[in-house]
Amino acid sequence: MNAEVEILEVSPRDGLQNEKTILSTEDKIELVERAVGAGARRIEVTSFVNPSRVPQMADADDVMAALPRREGLKYAGLVMNRRGLDRALAGNVDEIDVVVVATDTFCQRNQGMSTAEACDTAAALVEEARAAGVFSTITVGASFGCPFEGEVTTDRLREVVQRVVDAGPDELALADTIGVAVPTDVKARLGLARGLAGPDMPLRLHLHDTRHTGVANAVAAVEAGVRTLDASIGGAGGCPFAPNATGNVATEDLVYLFDRMGVTHGLDLASVTATAAWLEHRLGRPLPGALLRAGSFPG
């Protein structure tokens, strides 16, 4: 399959935020450095949120300050509000990632406001980021299903995505936050997003492998023309505000898949898998990525 994709490495943020073991700032920096060594060029390094809500991210400012900068390497930070944006800009992020959850119940639990309020907030944050010369992406959480409200209809998603498009980000992402999507959903909802966003806005897809559909959904996304996929080394991750949300699709599982499919991505499988083994050791629990257990092929 002739395609080139970008894998946005989210292990330092989505990968860690739900882990019981709090990594040291040094370990977080090492994780980012290892990802860079494996070929990652776009990394969501932290989230600038209230440390009482997400203790793993309490050292976000320190992490940002300590990370070495390199030409062609982009660090993204997740922000929810003005306070987070100020911290992100002070930390000199390359990108902000703003989240809007597609259902009111989950949005309220995730960020203390309704979906409509989150859209308004996102619009203001995007505008301020742009004024500061910083790239912005908006991620629509629970685009394929909600742990509290159940099915998210395409009508509801259309309404939310339209508001997000109106907010004017540089990129738009759909997130399968609780890992319920199947390939037909992925193609249909990415098509809906493409229709609303127009042909020029980059689309990104954020997948969780909770029901082992993550890899199939990644294939569907590439077939649908999406060229940026989030993934997390080792398949670490989950949302602290969503029950039963397990890991992101594992970076090394996508790397194996894409290597054998002939889809280029710039990452080195052995390095990513070695980093997954390192992260597993630091977190003190088995991570769900498959390549970590199975090894590559041919060996």
Add this chain to the structure above:
Amino acid sequence: MNAEVEILEVSPRDGLQNEKTILSTEDKIELVERAVGAGARRIEVTSFVNPSRVPQMADADDVMAALPRREGLKYAGLVMNRRGLDRALAGNVDEIDVVVVATDTFCQRNQGMSTAEACDTAAALVEEARAAGVFSTITVGASFGCPFEGEVTTDRLREVVQRVVDAGPDELALADTIGVAVPTDVKARLGLARGLAGPDMPLRLHLHDTRHTGVANAVAAVEAGVRTLDASIGGAGGCPFAPNATGNVATEDLVYLFDRMGVTHGLDLASVTATAAWLEHRLGRPLPGALLRAGSFPG
């Protein structure tokens, strides 16, 4: 997606044969009965092989004799040789499944003969089964890669599949025995098999989820027109003669996938998942299927 598939339940055979815990004959019968209760209509119930080689299958004849027969329900038994065929026919199987491994090294370890010898044996077994009025299927093991020889070239596969087609089975299957395939491989090699087998021979695909590509490969197979997929409740399984071979793709993971894709299959997700939980308890180890942990959606 408008399609109807048949899921061939292989947990009593491929699912159990690599497990350390030997299930009682009663438990094996209960497993089959539970699968039937969940909607399975085609089940590989055992293999008629040398018990010193595969101790889990030592009671194959007893299992076959004890299973209740029902209209529309087909029991398959794996056979490797004339002795196995005689036992299968004496047990009144509905189908025999004959295996030919695509590489000589693995074929030698699996069944003590070269690939060419296995093809000759398969041809004789198919002929005798037909004479006895029994349906025959031939599975080409390691169609996508070999744990001993590495890559299996398409030239090699073409040669083996041609010999298998010449053996004249009622159905032909490709097996990703060690779980290395990706969707592009699946489409290419099923296309190769279709070209050699002609438009009328049913094709089947046997998947392992060792590298988390099993679900994606199932989607590719359905897109390629294949209508029978092997799966194992709980994702139990593996080959005793292939290092690092982990579980078959889990039946309940395919059922979740197909339910949400609108692909019909006749199985009930809750019943299959409950059976996976039961099997996990009987085997005394966690099984790798995802739905067992994650639960369905919407809940």
